[in-house]
Amino acid sequence: KNEVEQSPQNLTAQEGEFITINCSYSVGISALHWLQQHPGGGIVSLFMLSSGKKKHGRLIATINIQEKHSSLHITASHPRDSAVYICAPWAGGTSYGKLTFGQGTILTVHP
């Protein structure tokens, strides 16, 4: 079983700060997902990546497959970024049922 650890578990920031959330996992993987869970409960897929870096607006995700580590960065954070961020490594194979989800990082951005 892939053990997934996210850090920090809780993060408080002031508007405009640069945010980094880390994800480490124990088993070699083929890809990793980053998800965002809004305060109302809805979950949105932010990124899927298997190597290097991806950018979408103010969000940047990086992954180092050899180091078994991924990071999610938020530049110029805003109160609307307040949410739970979840990483989910995928160990591969033909079934999508093998995703393992981290416990999430609770981000609160104050104005």
Next chain:
Amino acid sequence: NAGVTQTPKFQVLKTGQSMTLQCAQDMNHNSMYWYRQDPGMGLRLIYYSASEGTTDKGEVPNGYNVSRLNKREFSLRLESAAPSQTSVYFCASSAGTSSRSSPLHFGNGTRLTVT
């Protein structure tokens, strides 16, 4: 597009009662999933359906049954609810079975309380 629609949003059951959680997607996705989310734990897979006509157990299938009624709909049934099934349930879908290329689309969740 509605995406993934789950019903109901909230439900309270007494121990031993049964109920079915409904899920439908309008994105022509092949694969559908049911997860539960409990405080302090990550999302855990209950059952999934890689394609119409197939279903498979996930990490925590005990106490649940599923039906892939057609390509659009995937229901989750609790035959005899137990307090341990108090949780938030999420349905999700993806175009394919490969996590490398298919993002997950989630419903808004069902908050279930079993007393």
